[in-house]
Amino acid sequence: MTDDMSEHGCAEHQEALSELALGVLTGRDRARALDHVDSCPRCAEELEQLSRAADAVVQAAAEAEPPIGFEVRLFERMGVTDVRRRHRYRPPRWAVGALSAAAAVAALAVGLSLGLSSSTPPSQSAAPAHGVVTASLVEHGTVVGRVAAHGGAHPWMWMMLFDSSAHGTVDCIVVTSDGVSHQVGTFVAKEGYGAWVAPPVSTRTTSAAPRSSRPAGR
Amino acid sequence: MAEGELSDDGLLAGMALGEQAAAVAFVRRYQRRVFGLAYSMTGDAGVAEDVAQETMIRVWKHAPVFDPRRGSVASWVLTITRNLAIDALRLRRAVPTDPDDFAAAAMRSNEHNPEDAVQRGDVRHIVRDALEVLPPEQRRAVVLAAVYGRTALEISESEGIPLGTAKTRIRTALIRLRAAIEHQEEVNDDR
Numbered sequence: 001m002t003d004d005m006s007e008h009g010c011a012e013h014q015e016a017l018s019e020l021a022l023g024v025l026t027g028r029d030r031a032r033a034l035d036h037v038d039s040c041p042r043c044a045e046e047l048e049q050l051s052r053a054a055d056a057v058v059q060a061a062a063e064a065e066p067p068i069g070f071e072v073r074l075f076e077r078m079g080v081t082d083v084r085r086r087h088r089y090r091p092p093r094w095a096v097g098a099l100s101a102a103a104a105v106a107a108l109a110v111g112l113s114l115g116l117s118s119s120t121p122p123s124q125s126a127a128p129a130h131g132v133v134t135a136s137l138v139e140h141g142t143v144v145g146r147v148a149a150h151g152g153a154h155p156w157m158w159m160m161l162f163d164s165s166a167h168g169t170v171d172c173i174v175v176t177s178d179g180v181s182h183q184v185g186t187f188v189a190k191e192g193y194g195a196w197v198a199p200p201v202s203t204r205t206t207s208a209a210p211r212s213s214r215p216a217g218r
Numbered sequence: 219m220a221e222g223e224l225s226d227d228g229l230l231a232g233m234a235l236g237e238q239a240a241a242v243a244f245v246r247r248y249q250r251r252v253f254g255l256a257y258s259m260t261g262d263a264g265v266a267e268d269v270a271q272e273t274m275i276r277v278w279k280h281a282p283v284f285d286p287r288r289g290s291v292a293s294w295v296l297t298i299t300r301n302l303a304i305d306a307l308r309l310r311r312a313v314p315t316d317p318d319d320f321a322a323a324a325m326r327s328n329e330h331n332p333e334d335a336v337q338r339g340d341v342r343h344i345v346r347d348a349l350e351v352l353p354p355e356q357r358r359a360v361v362l363a364a365v366y367g368r369t370a371l372e373i374s375e376s377e378g379i380p381l382g383t384a385k386t387r388i389r390t391a392l393i394r395l396r397a398a399i400e401h402q403e404e405v406n407d408d409r
Contacts, residue, residue, distance in 0.1 A: 018385075018392045019363070019385070019389075022360075022388065022392065023367065024368060024370065025369075026369060050393075052341075053392050054364045054392060055289065055293040055296075055297065056344070057345060057360060057364035058255065058296050058300050058365055059293065059342050060341075061255040061259075061296070061324055062254050062323040063250040063251050063253075063327060064254035064266075065250060065253070066250070066253040067267055070267060070270070070271075071245065074245060074274055077271060077275060080242060081238065082238045146232070146237060148231070160228065160232045193224075194224065195225070195228035195229070195231075195232060195240075197227055197231055
């Protein structure tokens with residue numbers, strides 16, 4: 001490493017890397033160090049590790065209970081009105097959630113099932129926004145969650161249940177426009193509450209129709 | 219995080235979509251850490267509440283631009299808190315808490331089972347342990363820089379030490395903390 005360091009002039013920047021990681025390097029010293037890091041993968045790696053350590057010092061701070069009324073004042077400022085505690089567990093009579101967006105970047109139909117008893121009509125899709133398609137998950141006519149999907153070079157899918165009867169393992173099934181179902185993952189819901197972010201969804205389609213889910217046997 | 223609870227990334231993704239339920243869950247998960255950091259830095263419950271509330275509002279507002287590839291949610295949120303606390307102290311010309319008090323509070327705090335936390339890769343407990351074994355002058359220097367945003371020059375002036383000594387203390391402490399984190403990660407990988 002010593003040879004490499006002298007070859008790339010790393011040695012003279014070693015001291016600066018710590019201060020750079022801590023965010024306390026200023027002026028020309030900072031510019032010089034950044035310039036070096038941009039052209040030196042080894043120092044860029046070291047800077048990343050030192051930055052993690054610096055962040056960790058901040059994260060190590062002791063926790064403390066906020067004053068009484070903190071939440072009330074905060075939620076009022078945030079415009080948050082639904083501050084209910086989560087519902088208790090109810091027997092799973094879980095039906096359908098669906099997403100449809102024919103003009104979406106990566107239109108997908110999504111079905112959720114958990115000990116399915118019967119299908120209900122899928123929810124209406126939302127308009128694509130910023131390349132993200134969102135829709136409500138509906139159980140017996142009540143919105144119990146949200147699902148979002150994003151296409152493009154780095155596709156992802158996100159799903160959240162916040163007031164459902166689901167409890168236990170939930171399957172996420174993508175139904176593409178050719179009618180093929182793909183199980184893209186599972187997550188655990190607890191007392192109706194759970195969320196999941198999918199790894200990149202490899203399944204692509206250009207259009208999809210709303211689709212009710214089918215029993216998954218879970 | 220208990221089984222069935224959402225990941226931080228999941229909550230933030232929900233907030234990015236304007237989901238109030240995600241915002242509520244996020245606030246309830248992070249309010250003690252955010253308020254705790256602000257209070258540890260300012261020593262004033264009123265100022266700390268202002269800082270904590272502003273932090274949460276910024277997270278709510280800027281959740282769509284959070285990029286998980288650039289670091290963890292905890293790191294992002296607590297960096298916002300730290301910066302706001304530094305600003306609040308400057309605006310009010312207030313005296314920050316002593317870095318030794320900050321470190322002492324961190325080292326004696328025990329919010330969770332440390333063993334569980336280490337197994338889950340919670341870096342807080344690793345760093346608290348590592349801070350405890352640092353020489354006091356190095357611990358003080360790294361806390362002044364990492365938490366209070368003091369430059370090496372400012373530390374040399376406030377501590378009455380040469381600039382080179384301040385730089386050495388900061389660097390040596392940070393390298394030791396990094397080594398402690400890496401060591402724990404290697405132990406976790408071997409499990």
